[in-house]
Amino acid sequence: MSWAARSGMLRGMHTVTFPRPGPAAGDVVARQTDVVVATHALTKTFGRGAAARTAVDRLDLVIPRGVVYGFLGPNGSGKSTTMKLLLGLLTPTSGSVRLFGSPLDRRHRGALMARIGSMIEQPPGYGHLTGAENMRLVQRMLGLRQAQVERALELVRLTEHRDRLVRTYSMGMKQRLGIAMALAREPELLILDEPTNGLDPAGIEEIRNLLMSLAGEGVTVLVSSHLLDEIDRMAGVLGILSAGRLVFQGTRAELMRHSVPDLLLVTPRPQAVAPGLLAGLGGTEGAGPAPDGRSVMTPTQAGVRIHGLAPDAVAELVRRLVAEGVPVHELRREPQSLEDVFMDLTGGARVL
Numbered sequence: 001m002s003w004a005a006r007s008g009m010l011r012g013m014h015t016v017t018f019p020r021p022g023p024a025a026g027d028v029v030a031r032q033t034d035v036v037v038a039t040h041a042l043t044k045t046f047g048r049g050a051a052a053r054t055a056v057d058r059l060d061l062v063i064p065r066g067v068v069y070g071f072l073g074p075n076g077s078g079k080s081t082t083m084k085l086l087l088g089l090l091t092p093t094s095g096s097v098r099l100f101g102s103p104l105d106r107r108h109r110g111a112l113m114a115r116i117g118s119m120i121e122q123p124p125g126y127g128h129l130t131g132a133e134n135m136r137l138v139q140r141m142l143g144l145r146q147a148q149v150e151r152a153l154e155l156v157r158l159t160e161h162r163d164r165l166v167r168t169y170s171m172g173m174k175q176r177l178g179i180a181m182a183l184a185r186e187p188e189l190l191i192l193d194e195p196t197n198g199l200d201p202a203g204i205e206e207i208r209n210l211l212m213s214l215a216g217e218g219v220t221v222l223v224s225s226h227l228l229d230e231i232d233r234m235a236g237v238l239g240i241l242s243a244g245r246l247v248f249q250g251t252r253a254e255l256m257r258h259s260v261p262d263l264l265l266v267t268p269r270p271q272a273v274a275p276g277l278l279a280g281l282g283g284t285e286g287a288g289p290a291p292d293g294r295s296v297m298t299p300t301q302a303g304v305r306i307h308g309l310a311p312d313a314v315a316e317l318v319r320r321l322v323a324e325g326v327p328v329h330e331l332r333r334e335p336q337s338l339e340d341v342f343m344d345l346t347g348g349a350r351v352l
């Protein structure tokens, strides 16, 4: 079965072909080891009974080797919980995790973790120690060579600040030190939870370049963010979480294919375009009006913008406009932004 076909079987999910760098899609199928992370129906429920809350809901993640995988979702959507499950820091309620082709179980965990570097939630590092002293702790703990530590500091460009106390570091420097700690063991898989949090645009750009160059060397990078902007330009593959569910997995281009262009209706009498005119018109396949009845019509300067109408519905709308005597000066499609597509997928969660 082809890679795309297999991915397509993932429940109701939008499908994926994986981009370069790395092997062609066919090769990935041929060599299962080229899938670095694969989860099956991965689920984590916190609490019991009435208080039970499912933070991660039947996730099927597929992360091929050598990509930057951007893991996006609003705050509270389950990103950190997923990452902790991948690292064995939390035990799944149900479902499974495979890393480098092996199940993440008690027998394999130690060997698997030796191949992974991670930074979850807050950047680590003791404020009362210098960057170099913090790195020395990591070095001792993991039995690393001095050269590995030096290289990690160099990669995140902290070499010249190594002898400063970490509490005097900027947020960006703390994040970079955290990344250096995760990188020092030269991991095959790097898991970074919101490493661009609190960084200015220049800091974000630096991390973006670093992660992309690591992926270029074959390191697989799983990086989360609640901000689309921060991750969009570095990620070859995007996974989008909404309330614990993976609502999309694929490339940016594939995501854009879910975009349904808005309809722009130019009229001197926008007030005549009553929401009732849209009654029963229905949405479209994929990205369409939210089932919760969220407004699909927004006033603009020149008329109204209508979101998510399929061609048949447009034809019907035109008939209704004519019947109501609404003067239509212009009717045109306008592409959605990537941000709009996200909004649709995450149910209009504004953080994205």
Ligand SMILES: Nc1ncnc2c1ncn2[C@@H]1O[C@H](COP(=O)(O)OP(=O)(O)O)[C@@H](O)[C@H]1O
Binding pocket: 046, 047, 053, 054, 055, 073, 074, 075, 076, 077, 078, 079, 080, 081, 082
């Ligand atoms: N240890 C925990 N106990 C109970 N609920 C938790 C715990 N960790 C996370 N949650 C809940 O799980 C949901 C997902 O949280 P999290 O994975 O931190 O989301 P994100 O990282 O996307 O912001 C949230 O509702 C959060 O409150």
Ligand SMILES: [Mg+2]
Binding pocket: 079, 080, 081, 121, 193
């Ligand atoms: Mg989080």
